[in-house]
Amino acid sequence: MLDRLDVASERKHFLFQIAETRYDFVRTVDRRPNGEVLMLAERHEPRGLPGPVFIKRLHTPGTRARRQRLREEVQLAYRLRHPAIAQVHHFKVRERKPYVVMEYVDGPSLDLVLCLMALRGRPVSVAFALFVGAELADALEHAHSLTDDAGRPLGLVHRDVSPRNVRVARDGMVKLTHFGAAYSQLVGRVETQGLLRKGDVAYASPEYLALEPLTPASDLFSLGLSLLELATGRHLFQAALDGGATDADHGVRVEEEPSLPLTCMLAEVRRYTPEDVAHAVSELPEAFGAALQRALRREPESRQASAGALRDALRDALALEQQRNGGRLYGRKEVAEELARLISDTSAVRDQVELEDEDLFPLGVGPPALSHPSGCGPRG
Structure with a gap:
């Protein structure tokens, strides 16, 4: 069974x-x-x-x-036709x-990529993070712009854009998954219950955590958090990893056990400042850092106007990164090559953590994983 x-x-x-x-x-x-x-x-x-x-x-x-x-969530997912979904x-x-x-994607989740980064002791390249981010933003633009058969906007919001729901194929394709948590503002559909949260709260937007109305800008915040961690190896709200009061203590009901205590995330989201974000992106190229700072603003209306605008900003930043690297283009082929190097670099220490993909390394893996928002142990 x-x-x-x-x-x-x-x-x-x-x-x-x-x-x-x-x-x-x-x-x-x-x-x-x-x-x-x-x-x-x-x-x-x-x-x-x-x-x-x-x-x-x-x-x-x-x-x-x-x-x-x-049933409605699955029906919404049927409508999505995009190479990065x-x-x-x-x-x-x-x-x-x-x-x-x-669809089967032959490659690890972005969550697992973060685990491998932690094992290796350094993040992926800036170009890798920018390429992945631009692909995901393009996928979100497609989803956010979706209409029904009558041409009415569906108001689709993924609600769970997190490393666990992104896969990077061995050929360099990037795929956003798990549209089963999707939310639609289309009038007449059954809406999510008020005190019910779906998805990984470690990557949730401030308005989602506060149970405020959702817009596509919520997905931009979640994508920004994921890309910041991919590019730097650190979650913006790393302090919440130390835990705190449990969700049950506050009478909050969740559909999925969060990877960070919900109350800790709520506290972090309430007190973080633009200066905190600026510090977190300070070692990234200026254009990349600027795009992330805007995506990670607390107020939804202050973020990029659309996922397409974030995609364009990330692609512009990638073009600048390619110029700094002597004009060498960075695309799917380079993603595939860098992913293969990352796997190779960590093969000697693969027994330090239990990875989700037993076929990633020829000889498998070892003991249970440590606690972390992405399920792989601490990242410094």
Whole structure:
């Protein structure tokens, strides 16, 4: 049974069938405290070779309203067609449990890239961070601009732009995943309950944490936090890592266990200043730092006007970085090469942490991971 998946005893077995296509379980990739499980599976067509897919077993909604919301979220995800967004293929309910079949991305999550950075002791290049950021901002621009069949803006907000939901393929492609937490402002759809938060609060915007109305600017803040950590190796709210009062102490309900205590994040978000952000980006190139400072402003209306504007700022910063490097272009090929070097650099110390992708290194990995917002132990 899928409810009792055990890493030590995992083996390939039948999951379910959709029309004439069979899906076989291969291994577990990720587990979330809310009961979600991300699996690698094989897709078997009646004719042709098997192919890999990701299948996410979702938490079973407990009420009719939540079941309706889940169906709507998946329907929204079907509409997304962008090279930097992992495609949602199918939705399946089996034994009262919902599953989403998604595009397979052959490469680690950005969360895992951050882990490898920590093991190596230095971040990726500025160009790597800028390229990844521009790709993600372009994907968000597509999602934010999406309309329904009548041409009405859907007002789509991802709500969970975090390293855990970005994958970097071995060929250099960047993919934003997990649109199952998406929020739409379209009139008439079932909206998220007021005191209910989804996603990783370590990368949530101030207005999201304060339960204020969401706009696409919320995703820009989350992307800014992720890129700052990717480029520097440090989370803007690193102080919150020391913990504090639990969420239960404050009567706050969350759908997913946050990687940082919610109350600590709320405190950090309330007291951080533009000077804190300026200090955090001080060692980055000026154009990159300026883009991040704007994306990380507390007031949503003070951030970039759109994800497209942030994308353009990041691409301009990348062009300047390429000029500083003698005009050498930086694209998917260079991302793939740098990712391969990062994996190679950390292969000697891979037994220091349990990584999500057992196939990343030929010989696997070792003991349990340490506590960290991205699940890999402290980053200094």
